[in-house]
Amino acid sequence: MSKTIAAKALSRSYTGERTLTFLVGLLAFLGGALALVVGFGALGEFRGRRALLDPIAVAWLGSHATPARIAAIVLGVLLFVLGLRWALRSLRPEPRPDLDLDRTEGAELVVTASAVADAVQADAEQLDGVSRARVRAVGSRTSPALRITLWLREGTDLKAVWSDLDGRVLTRARESLGLDSLPAAIRLELDTAPAKRVH
Template sequence: MSKSVAAKALSRSYAGERTLTFLIGLLALAGGALALVVGFGLLGRFRGRRPLLDPMALAWLGGHATPARIAAIVLGLLLFVLGLRWTVRSLRPEPRPDLDLDRTEGAELVVTAAAISGAVQADAEQLDGVSRARVRAVGSRTSPALRITLWLHEGTDLKAVWAALDTQVLARARESLGLDVLPTAVRLELDTSPAKRVR
């Protein structure tokens, strides 16, 4: 499994949020740097002593008060709606995609995300050295992916578990679902044995 394939399974689709946050941060950084440059008088002492709001701009706003207020209200509402949408999108639960195996009308065949997760989990728990497993189907209907967490017994051969997971469990899942590629992120943890009481 390549890093890019595993990354697709690992990361929730935060590309939009990350890009927007980066751009806002970059804009704020540029604004702060410009304010420092002007404030220290590097663009001339006169500019450094001028008020924050340019008198010419204030005069123009005074002459066009009504359109300026309307523009400010519209801009504020737009920013509010965009912020609300961004918040709702960030807080909504991650989708668990069902997979359409057959879209023929009257003979549709859909495998639910829970069924995919349950089947892969049951297969993974049968592997030697695995004490328990947790599987989540993520992604979209057209591009599903898996997140697998395996808890291993102490002294388990990691290479053997990795090979069996790829050649048995994931190969069976790909074949059953009719997929050439099934991006998968695997997390391995050592299962904790119950604490022994000292008497």
């Protein structure tokens, strides 16, 4: 399994949030850099000593106070709505996609995300050395992926578990679902041994 395939399964689709955050950060960085350049007098002593707001702009705003206030209120409301939408989108639960195995009208066949996760989990728990497993189906209907956490017993052969997981469990899941690829992010943990009572 390549790192890019595993990363696809690990990463939630935050493309919009990351792009917006990058653009806001870039604008803040450029604004700060420009303020430093002007403040240190690199663009001339006069500009470095001028007020932050240009007197001509202040005079224009004073003569057009009503339209300026309306524009400021509209901009503030717009930024508030966009920020609220951004926050709600970031906090929403990650989708668990159901898979369409057959889209023929009248004979549709859909496998739920929980059914896929339960089947893979049951297979994974049968592997030698695995005490328990947790599986989640993530991604989208067209590009599903799995997140698998395996708890291993002490002394388990890690290579054998990895080979069986990739060769048996994931291969069976791909073939059963009719998928060419099924990215999976796998997390391995050592299961805690039960505490021994001292008599």
